[in-house]
Amino acid sequence: MDILKQISENLRGGNDKKVLEFTKLAIEQKIPPKDILDDGLIAGMDTVGKLFKAHEIFLPDVLLAAKAMYSGMDELKPILIREGIPTIGKVVIGTIQGDLHDIGKNLVGIMLKGAGFEVIDLGNDVSPEKFVERAKKENAKVIGMSALLTTTMQGMRKVIDLLNERGLSGEIKTIIGGAPVSEEFAREIGADAYGYDAASAVDRVKKLTREK
Amino acid sequence: MREIIHCSIKDIKPDVDIILKSQGVFTPPEPPEKINALLDMSMDLFGKLSIPMGIISEISISEFEVVYSGEGQNEKNTPVNEIFRRADNLALFTATLGEGISREINELFKLNEFALGCMLDSVASEGIEKVAEIAQNHFSEYLSKSGQTTPSTRIMRYSPGYCGWHISGQKKLFEFLHPEDIAISLTDSFLMQPLKSVSGVMIAGPKEIHHFEDNFPFCSKCSGHTCRERIKSLR
Numbered sequence: 001m002d003i004l005k006q007i008s009e010n011l012r013g014g015n016d017k018k019v020l021e022f023t024k025l026a027i028e029q030k031i032p033p034k035d036i037l038d039d040g041l042i043a044g045m046d047t048v049g050k051l052f053k054a055h056e057i058f059l060p061d062v063l064l065a066a067k068a069m070y071s072g073m074d075e076l077k078p079i080l081i082r083e084g085i086p087t088i089g090k091v092v093i094g095t096i097q098g099d100l101h102d103i104g105k106n107l108v109g110i111m112l113k114g115a116g117f118e119v120i121d122l123g124n125d126v127s128p129e130k131f132v133e134r135a136k137k138e139n140a141k142v143i144g145m146s147a148l149l150t151t152t153m154q155g156m157r158k159v160i161d162l163l164n165e166r167g168l169s170g171e172i173k174t175i176i177g178g179a180p181v182s183e184e185f186a187r188e189i190g191a192d193a194y195g196y197d198a199a200s201a202v203d204r205v206k207k208l209t210r211e212k
Numbered sequence: 213m214r215e216i217i218h219c220s221i222k223d224i225k226p227d228v229d230i231i232l233k234s235q236g237v238f239t240p241p242e243p244p245e246k247i248n249a250l251l252d253m254s255m256d257l258f259g260k261l262s263i264p265m266g267i268i269s270e271i272s273i274s275e276f277e278v279v280y281s282g283e284g285q286n287e288k289n290t291p292v293n294e295i296f297r298r299a300d301n302l303a304l305f306t307a308t309l310g311e312g313i314s315r316e317i318n319e320l321f322k323l324n325e326f327a328l329g330c331m332l333d334s335v336a337s338e339g340i341e342k343v344a345e346i347a348q349n350h351f352s353e354y355l356s357k358s359g360q361t362t363p364s365t366r367i368m369r370y371s372p373g374y375c376g377w378h379i380s381g382q383k384k385l386f387e388f389l390h391p392e393d394i395a396i397s398l399t400d401s402f403l404m405q406p407l408k409s410v411s412g413v414m415i416a417g418p419k420e421i422h423h424f425e426d427n428f429p430f431c432s433k434c435s436g437h438t439c440r441e442r443i444k445s446l447r
Contacts, residue, residue: 014327058236058237058243058244058247059236059237060237060246060247060330063326064327067326071324098401098402098403099403100405101407103330103333106326107326107330125399125401149374149379150373150374150376151285151374151378152373179436180436182434
C-alpha cells in the first residue's frame with residue numbers, strides 16, 4: 001500500500017502514531033507536501049466525515065481521527081508554510097458574546113481543520129466587533145458563530161448587522177450553529193448558512209467558500 | 213432555609229446511556245471497545261476531579277419577583293413568569309463540580325485529546341445535573357418534612373438563559389444566593405465559573421402549574437424544545 005493510503009487509512013482508524021510515522025516517511029521520500037495533505041490527511045478525514053454522516057462511525061471515532069490528523073498536520077504545517085501552499089480558506093469561529101459554552105464550536109473547528117481550512121478560533125464570549133474586525137484583518141472567507149443559550153443567540157444578529165453596516169457582507173459569509181439555533185432563525189437574522197452539526201457545518205462552509 | 217449541600221461522587225454517578233446518547237453513540241448492547249475505553253477514562257477523571265457541591269435557599273414569591281425581574285432584559289411573557297406566581301414554594305439553587313474538571317476539559321482539547329475531552333464534557337454535564345437533582349431532593353424532603361406538600365406537588369427547575377429568562381438574571385439570583393460560598397462566581401456577561409455549574413429556581417406546586425405550550429414568540433427560535441420532555445416527565 002502506498003504511503004498516502006497508509007496515512008489515510010490509519011487516520012480513519014484514529015491511529016495517530018502511525019499517521020505521524022507515515023507522514024514523516026512521506027516527507028522523507030520527497031512526496032509533495034500538498035499531495036500528503038490532500039491525498040493523505042484530508043482524504044482520510046473526508047472518508048471519516050462520510051462514514052460519520054452515514055452513521056457508520058460515531059463522534060468519538062471522528063475525534064480520534066481528528067487527533068491523528070493533527071499529529072500529521074503538526075509535522076507537515078511548517079513545510080506548507082515554508083513553501084507558501086495556501087489553505088482552502090480561512091474561517092473565524094467563536095462562541096457569541098455572553099456565552100462560555102465552547103464544545104460545539106471546538107468540534108466545528110476540529111472538523112474544519114480536518115477539511116483543510118485554516119481556523120482562527122476566537123474562543124468564547126466574543127463581541128460582534130471582535131468577530132468582524134478579526135475576520136477582516138485575516139481576510140477570512142467565513143465567520144462561524146455558536147451559541148448554547150436562547151438569550152445569547154440574539155448576539156449573532158449583531159455580527160451580521162455589523163457586517164452589513166461595514167459593507168462586508170458580500171465578502172465575509174456567516175454560518176451559525178448551536179443547540180437553540182435553527183435554519184429558520186438563520187434565515188430570520190440573515191445568516192448565509194446554518195450548521196446542524198459539525199459535519200454539516202463543514203459542508204456548508206465548503207459551499208459558502210465555493211460560492212464566492 | 214438555606215443549606216450548603218456536599219455530595220459524594222458515588223451519589224452523582226452519571227448515567228452511561230445518557231452520556232453515550234449525547235455522544236451520538238447508539239449501539240446496544242455494547243459500544244465499541246475504543247469508546248468504552250474513553251468512557252472509562254472519563255468516568256475515572258470525573259471521580260478524581262469533581263468536587264460536587266450545591267446551595268439551596270428558600271425564597272418567597274415576592275422576593276423571587278425581584279430576583280426574576282433581573283436587569284430588565286427578560287422576554288415580556290415567559291413560562292417562568294406565569295408559573296412562579298402560582299407556586300406553593302420556591303427555592304433558589306446552584307450546583308457545581310468545581311474548577312478542576314472544567315480545567316481538565318480545556319487542557320485535553322489543548323493537547324488534541326478531543327475525544328477524551330468531549331467525552332469528559334458529556335460526563336460532567338450529566339454529573340452536574342445529578343448534583344442539581346440531589347439539591348432538588350433536599351428541597352423536596354424539606355417541604356415534605358415540614359408538611360408543605362400534597363400528593364400533587366411537583367418540583368421543577370428553571371434556569372436563567374432559557375425560555376425567555378435572560379441570562380443577566382443570574383446577577384440578582386447570585387445577590388440573593390451568595391454562591392461565592394462554594395466558589396462559584398459570575399463573569400461580566402453573567403455566566404458562571406466554573407463552567408460546569410448550574411443555577412436557577414426550583415418551583416414547587418401542583419403539577420398543573422408546570423404545564424405550558426411552547427408557543428411563546430421565542431419558542432420558534434429554539435430547536436431543542438426540551439420543555440416538552442420535561443413536562444411529559446411530570447407524573
